[in-house]
Amino acid sequence: MKHVLAIRHVPFEDLGTFECMFDEWGYRVEYVDAPTSELSGLDVLGPDLLAVLGGPIGAYEEDNYPFLISELALIKQRLASKRALLGICLGAQMIARAGGARVFAGPTKEIGWGPVALTGAGACSALAPLARGAPVLHWHGDTFDLPTGAVCLASTAAYTQQAFSIGTQVLGLQFHLEACATELESWLVGHAVELAHAGISLQSLRANIPSSDIPRLVLQTWIASVVFD
Structure with a gap:
């Protein structure tokens, strides 16, 4: 049986x-x-797929969250192995940083449902349905430079x-394609302070x-498209 190991930051x-x-x-x-x-001691080379998930902290905040140092080291191991690796939001930023790129605060909070514009490479990728x-x-609220060898x-x-x-x-996905409608209420409660500070309408997110x-x-x-060992 194939094995997906997911590194989670908030439940x-x-x-x-x-x-x-x-x-x-x-x-x-x-x-x-x-x-x-x-x-x-976590084995990140054995699973068929490693997924690094989202969270409300920055990939550069290891002074406040020391576990990020170990996590970045694990992601570097996985990158070097050239085995399947999926990053979502914070996870994508962590992959970018592990790949040598800068992660930093973005120009504004971007919260809500909306489209993305695909690049030429994106139109030929798995994201083509978007x-x-x-x-x-x-x-x-954070962004990043492209890591070594990456294509936007x-x-x-x-x-x-x-x-x-x-x-x-x-x-690496900065956005949440995995977001589940049945679990959205947990997001609204878990991120209540951030949403209130940003002036985001909960009704709009639900609707x-x-x-x-x-x-x-x-x-x-x-x-x-992934080649599994």
């Missing part, structure tokens, strides 16, 4: 709809909670780097949840 930001797909496709999903787990403007969930796949007006790939094995098969198409296409 409600999990694999979302992706987890149901992995279950359906016969993958065993295992979570490791980065803030409270012993990361130094080309017609399908909305995804944006929930970030998508952008928005406020954030140039919205998705990137490194070969066929690494996919604009898209219904489509695009997350499935994207994940399925990317997984099909």
Whole structure:
């Protein structure tokens, strides 16, 4: 049975709809909670896929969150192995930093449902189903430069780097394609202070949840492109 290891930073930001797909496709999903787990001995080379998930902290805040040092070291190991690696939001930023890129505060908070603009490379990638403007969930205030060997796949007006790939094995998504409508209320509670500070309407977030098969198409296409050992 193929094995997905997911590094999680807060309980409600999990694999979302992706987890149901992995279950359906016969993958065993295992979570490791980065803030409270012993990361130094974690085997990140054995799983078929390593997923690094989102969270409300910065990839550069190791002074406040020392576990990030161990986590970055693990991601560097996985990158060097050239095995399948998926990063979502903070996870994508952590991959970028592990790949030698700068991660830093963005120009504004970008929170809510909206489209991304695909680059030429993005239009030929697993993200192609997003080309017609399908909305995804944006929930970030940081951005990053592209890591070594990466190709930008998508952008928005406020954030140039919205998705990137490194070969066929690494996919980084700044946005939350995995966001699950049934779990959105946990996000609204968990990020209540941030949402209030940013003046984001909870009603708008609830009302604009898209219904489509695009997350499935994207994940399925990317997984099909990955070379598993």
